[in-house]
Amino acid sequence: MYNLFFDCFAAFWRRYLRRDLFRKVQTLSFRNLDEISTGSLITRLTNDIVQLQTMVQMLLRIFVRSPFLAIGSIIMAVIISPKLAIILAVAVPLLFIVMFFLIRATLPLFATVQKKLDKVNTVLKENFAGIRVSKAFVRAGYEKDRFHHANSDFTQVSVKTQRIVALNMPILTMILNISIVIVLWLGGKNAIDGSFEVGRLVAFINYVTQVLFSVSSVAMMLVRISTAKVSADRIQEVMHMESEIVNEANPTMNSYKQGEILYDHVTFSYDPKIQKPVLQDVSFKVRPGQTVAIMGATGSGKTSLVSLLPRLYDVTSGRIFIDGTDVRHMDLSALRERIGIVLQESILFSGSIRDNIRYGKPDADDEDVIAAAKAAQAHEFISSMPEGYDTMLGQRGVNLSGGQKQRISIARALLLRPSILILDDSMSAIDMGTESRLQKELAKLMIGRTCLMIAQRISSVMDADLILVLDDGKLVAQGTHNELLASCDLYQDIYQSQFGKEVASHG
Ligand SMILES: Nc1ncnc2c1ncn2[C@@H]1O[C@H](COP(=O)(O)OP(=O)(O)OP(=O)(O)O)[C@@H](O)[C@H]1O
Ligand SMILES: [Mg+2]
Missing domain, CATH: 3.40.50.300 (P-loop containing nucleotide triphosphate hydrolases)
Incomplete structure (x- = not known):
């Protein structure tokens, strides 16, 4: 219910954003349109907006919930065992630092990914519009190559980016598992000699897992926000384009129609x-x-x-x-x-x-x-x-x-x-x-x-x-x-x- 509500919200938001962007494009001058390729405009109106929408969706789903879960779980962990909770004081900052480097590495790549996608769309658009010419000149082979280049460029950069993003999960589980091992190592002895209930130990491990997962979702969210920022900038760029051909403050309505x-x-x-x-x-x-x-x-x-x-x-x-x-x-x-x-x-x-x-x-x-x-x-x-x-x-x-x-x-x-x-x-x-x-x-x-x-x-x-x-x-x-x-x-x-x-x- 909760997610459905937010997803609907994001879908509507996307619709209005797309509408506004489309309207803006209608106001652009010939000179503006000379500057920006149709392929790029199409990417901005489709993919970039979807990126933003996904971000908003995740923001609503995760960002609202995760910080509370993380803070709540930390408090509970400290209540159960202040001594063991010191592990969190090491694990959480460590996770943050790793995430920081991940984000820093991927951010510039995202901008490149979108540019490569522009290129794919431009080639596609030109090819479809000119397909008769390319057939008549028997240039299908050349066009295939051109598309292949744009497409594989795009794929390469995307894969490179996703590889870095994919490091997120193994790093998270590694930090998590090491923390659990340490908790078991330190807490296990107490559990055996009966000074620490097994149930509390299990609860503690659950809280640690919860904390680290929430922190990493927040970090993933930051990655999302940074990709979305690239898209947002691209949308902004169009939104801020000013047609240099505008009405002056008090234009003459000139009603007589001679045509000199x-x-x-x-x-x-x-x-x-x-x-x-x-x-x-x-x-x-x-x-x-x-x-x-x-x-x-x-x-x-x-x-x-x-x-x-x-x-x-x-x-x-x-x-x-x-x-x-x-x-x-x-x-x-x-x-x-x-x-x-x-x-x-x-x-x-x-x-x-x-x-x-x-x-x-x-x-x-x-x-x-x-x-x-x-x-x-x-x-x-x-x-x-x-x-x-x-x-x-x-x-x-x-x-x-x-x-x-x-x-x-x-x-x-x-x-x-x-x-x-x-x-x-x-x-x-x-x-x-x-x-x-x-x-x-x-x-x-x-x-x-x-x-x-x-x-x-x-x-x-x-x-x-x-x-x-x-x-x-x-x-x-x-x-x-x-x-x-x-x-x-x-x-x-x-x-x-x-x-x-x-x-x-x-x-
Ligand atoms: N959108 C544009 N941006 C930059 N240069 C342009 C643009 N459109 C035309 N030009 C340049 O302006 C010059 C004049 O072009 P124009 O289209 O006015 O010629 P034309 O006399 O209409 O030619 P044609 O008979 O082939 O239609 C050309 O050198 C062309 O390269
Ligand atoms: Mg002409």
Whole structure:
């Protein structure tokens, strides 16, 4: 009854701790998440919390009881025979000293064990997420090795730690047995000559056993507490992570929704200490309702440029304004609600297609969902599926093609009717015909709304009001298609590589 009660308590406690930790993770910024691996987060949310729970459980079970048992038994032993009780005065401190060294030896190992477990989880997570790639590249052998290494590292350290912890029991029994032998040796003679009752001698031995067992449980408890401390620190580390992207004290709620964007000498680096700026001194202005295309080689900073707008990251220097307000002065949720973003990598969740489309607006009705899907050129293929919008997607949308996933992601953003829409290379897997239909629908939908579109194909950007050309983090040119053809070498190069020399000279 006693244990059941405490176990239930510990289970509930674990649940709340896990919930709080999960909530905390939801608040972390992209930068925080860059720092800590998903594998490690999973270990912290599972194993570390279980370690803490076990500690609490043991604490309640043992720590509450053992000291009383030990003290009570010592008193009883002294009452029975003060002379024999001197043995306890030697045995108990001896046990404490041995335990102290045990704990000191294991403590650093526990931290390593948890780190190795992080590694196992990271490898597992990466492997499962990328299993198709590893199969396609026939890298199963390599992956097996990688897992084997992580796994055996983890096992080695765990075994080493447990070996030391396992010394506890033999040492305890040794000290106990030696004490009993001494008690029997000294007390036995008195029992034989009748000056000490045999019953009292047996009772005395029982008390000694009780004392030493209690003391060693307390010591084991200390080992537990020290492992749990490692886990607690790891949980604390997440709990204390502060998203550097937070609302300021009195954010502007900015209700008018024109969608004018101004980048003012923006420089940005993911980690200013170790990385040269990914964006350098970028300035441009987008008027409300304009469609802006962003071009540039891979790694030139396109994704970084647009992720500054909804403050997925904050600028290193310079400022970004929407409708005249610095984004850092705006209310974060209000800001993000205004901006619809389709990330470069389409990320879908397991669930129905309908739920995926209305992810950002769960109360949207079917009509809106269908309208968004139609605009994103997704309605047709969704309707041709046997269960239409109720088709269940597997994990990360495995049962869809790349282009289908992209179109569902676009529908998801369009449903929000954002005043600013960001498409990060979101049509790369969509054929040209579908793309041009999609572009037409977008143009209709986005009247009066601003659209930032990253694209690789000149054909996708020709009609844009403004084209930005990025090269290695610098904005090397901006203008319309015709202006850039006339003035920007890089743009001409891209144009020629896609359309051939002759067309270029005619254009
Ligand atoms: N989370 C990150 N942490 C550190 N560096 C990053 C991070 N994301 C991108 N980078 C670096 O920033 C630079 C610009 O990356 P970015 O993703 O903005 O390029 P991109 O123009 O979008 O390329 P692509 O066309 O391939 O998508 C790259 O050199 C990249 O290595
Ligand atoms: Mg990119």
